[in-house]
Amino acid sequence: MTAVREVDLASRLIARLADRGLTVATAESLTGGLVVAELVTVPGASAVVRGGVVAYAYDVKASVLGVDEDLLAARGAVNDDVVRELAEGARRVCRSDVGLATTGVAGPDPADGEPVGTVYVAVADEHGCASWRLALAGDRAAIRAATVQTVIGRALERLG
Template identity: 60%
Template sequence: MTPAPADVLAAAAARGWSIGVAESLTGGLVVAALVSVPGASAVLRGGVVAYATDLKASLLGVDAALLAERGAVDPDVAAAMAGGVRRATGADVGLATTGVAGPDPQDGKAPGLVYVAVATPERATVRRLDLPGGRAAVRAGAADGVLSLALEVLARG
């Protein structure tokens, strides 16, 4: 089931939390979904599209050594991106997407391999997604995946 961006925003608002988004392969799809909701500005602080690997380090503070060792498609990179966007935007909650949209592998990782992360003041949660389909399907699945994870994390209370 595709999560409703309005539900994610409402869950954050119910906790008095704001949201920041760090995107790689989704290229702004997550922020676009959230800003499509009237009143999103009450919760959404902003987003960073760090498509190039070096921007993950310079804009989001992801450890350059981690990126050099493992590449951008890694669970620890996703968690660091989520934490980094919290700091960069001053948000309570950071959402992050990183993965391979295809059609070609990246750093030895197959198309469809995606990591999404949600960082809150309490913890960071990362989920691996293995998404089928072409580039557009993988990107859409990654956006849905991070919104689903956010809703789960925010509903934990």
């Protein structure tokens, strides 16, 4: 049932972006490419999806997406500031109108001082960047799937 809702959300986001002549890109840590994979399941996605960057390692977050190295060293990757920089980095690197980003802790162990289920998602566009902190439950797969659904849903809300 969850997969059907996700595909539906992805279809709606792709249609909305296409209707507005906008493009999208992703920067993913926690989800490891699942967001962009979900988007490209939609026929016609190639008209709006520019690409995605999977950045698990701190040095990749910094060197590829421009996340501040001092921020990563001081606070780790699981926070509001990092997810915002990831979303903006996706926009910049992929030259897209909208950037989606995910970071967090899917488990099995806590990370960066945060418990399992702590997730941050962000949506960046020409008007700025909005981010949200989530407290998700379930196993690793459930947390990652809920993150995909949430970031796509928040992008739909932001686009109005």
